[in-house]
Amino acid sequence: MAQITSADAPLIKAVGLRKVFPPAKRGGEPFTAVDGVDFELRRGEVFGFLGPNGAGKSSTMRMIGCVSPISGGELTILGMDPRVDSSRIKARLGVVPQEDSLDLELRVRENLLIYGRYFGLKRAEIAERTAELLEFVQLADRAESTVEPLSGGMKRRLTIARSLINSPEILILDEPTTGLDPQARHVVWDRLFRLKQAGTTLVLTTHYMDEAEQLCDRLVVMDHGRIAAEGSPRDLIERYSTREVLEIRFAPGSGDHESALAKAEGLIGTGERGSIDRLEELPDRILLYSDDGEAALAAVHGSGITPLASLVRRSSLEDVFLHLTGRTLVD
């Protein structure tokens, strides 16, 4: 019975976790990067931290990776305390940092070999895993290449291969596709998806909502070091947004934007077909949230608003984030 409970126990548990950086200058203000967050990671899931730059995602990841001491609260990883057992925890983690930290003085294969040696693995064992992993990240033909000439996408894939050398129980990825071109991002997503299918537990941070929607079973929305909401992508959209969104744009400087905003407010909660729940104003457009976007567009036309362009789409995590924080994710 005890074994069942331990299998059900969260792999990572954080309660009131805080990270405060000392002031950079004497007499300056300390900076609170993570301000009391609670979360649990369950075995086999893909768990995401979604938030803009500076939300505290990376600090949280570094605390999980045992390279940043926690400033307050509790953090338990694989049932251990990172302050005491950092080495033993790290032996069971795989880490893909935000910026590639490949060893440029070593070849591709040697990067995996030496990294495996850091984990105390045997050379024969590493050689076997290296062949599999390079195949997995499609770098088998580059095994004897130096690292420097590899493209950004290849380096990222090599970093992922390296993080898997110790067959980690948890794989931590800090913004795995930031800075990659669209094609390279899709390759990375595909590999991560395969890992998920194979049962690896993944924790990732991202400020791309499409990444979070594609990969995450469950995520938390972070802003200013706090958790604003938690759930599956679908849950969050259902809870914090409508089914559809109508975006309308106007010619800049015409004054139409402002007058339309006043008129559109009259369409909130009318109870008729095309009634809107709420609206958000962005510098270049107005977002109208409604369960029926086309009907909302008809209502907009009916009320005498004539947008320059309009678009009806399904709600996304971007809308959730906008609703929760009043800001867009990527600005």
Add this chain to the structure above:
Amino acid sequence: MTTTELPLTRLLLGRRAFGPMGGAKAPVLIERNVLVYRRLWLMLASGFFEPVFYLLSIGVGLGKLTGAVDGVPYTDYVAPGLLAVSAMNGAVFDSTFNVFFKLKYGRIYDAMLATPLRVGDIALGEITWAQLRGLIYSAAFLAIMVVGGLVHSWWALLALPVTVLIGFAFGAVGMACTSFMRSWQDFDLVTLALMPMFLFSGAFYPLSVYSHWVRVLIETLPLYHGIDLLRSLTLGRVHVGLLWDVLYLVVMAGIGAVVAARRLERLLLT
């Protein structure tokens, strides 16, 4: 519980973020460096040739013209000085340029810390590697001195461990200084410290050419103590006063190591 922690690293540590500092896994760092330097063997070899070139030029070439210095042939006089300089240069180069590059640009220490390695493993591994390299150079140079008949006493056997002490003292202080450096510009200061020490600390001529106060000033510099020790050993002029030289270098190594370990932990584990 502290089986993975060496007593030395434990002694050196203050507040620690993550329990023991480690140190026992340092050999894998050496494994990495061997792999890297297998391809850079020419660079490795050049570290050996430089002092030999100086010995042949200043020691032998100019030495024929200077006559005896301090009661011995000039070549015999200069050789231990060059040995000390080479131990200093090797250790400082490794602990400043190399460490700074890995710290700031390579991020390879960050990668290492994502694995079970600890800061103590990294620091000890890097220092040990530098010492191993230095030890090979020193041994080869000493062998040349023996073959050339520049060694006057069996005490010279102790010169080898003394070069390691010199290397450790300069390496530790170098690494501590590196942890405070912000850009490559700061390395001019390293050269600015090394060059005058190399030229004025008595490697090439006795301090008796200086006035009293200059001599006192030179005697406060670490390289002077290294040279004094090695020269006394290879020329067989051993006396109790040499223990002061040893003490100076041991204290320097200790202070350097404490500062380096604490600073590295603060820099890497934020």
Add this chain to the structure above:
Amino acid sequence: MAVEMPQPAATPMAARELQGLLTNYRRTWRASIFSSVLAPLMSLVALGMSLGKIVDAGPGAHTFGTVDGQPVKYLLFLAPALMANTAMQTAIGESTYPVMSAMKWQKTYHAAIASPLSAFDVYLGHVMFIGLRVLMNCGIFLGTMALFGAVEAAGPAGIGPLLALPAAVLTGLAFAAPVVAWAVLQERDTGFSVVFRFVMIPLFLFSGTFFPVSQLPALIRPLAYVTPLWHGVDLCRGLALGSATAGSVLLHVGYLAAVVIAGLWYGARTFRRRLNP
């Protein structure tokens, strides 16, 4: 109907490249001053003055030549040679990493040939810039030599030491022209440390700077005579001490000029190959 366009002469265009490099240099001069001026200056003080006391009293004091029947003091023997070495070290330093930086890292060469400058203009501009740097560093060195009493009036009208300055610049160019030409081909900087450690340091130590080449074993001596540095050292020393003859000056200047021209020929090819492939 083809109209013959007047081809801009290479020199004014190269001067533009030179101007660009000078502007950039205003930001980085401090670091290079140290390695190229302060270091030889300290050698002068430590070896010329302190070790010089021992050398002058030693049995070989007469080996360093005589002026007016008096043996030359070691300080005076060493100083002009160190000036030639300053020229070499400045030239090699400026011909390695800065060239790689302009070629690969900052890509300023590519920016330059996007303008009306040709590959040869870019090359010549860089070599001229290095010539100016050598002139500057050696000028500072000469001034400080005088402060330390390492200069004595010699030669025609007593201006021998001043004549050593253009000789040092020529020595610098004899290194800059071929090394820049070679450096532009390098993909990595590993070759540079080989040049520093296996070319520059042996030249510094064995080309007659610290003791006359006649002291070298007879087998090695011809090697020293082939190196541009020995010609530069002997030329600077002869001029500064007033011991040079018309024949020796002609020989050294001719040799160094030949090396510069060979370097320029080589550089014209390598730069064209790299910049206009």
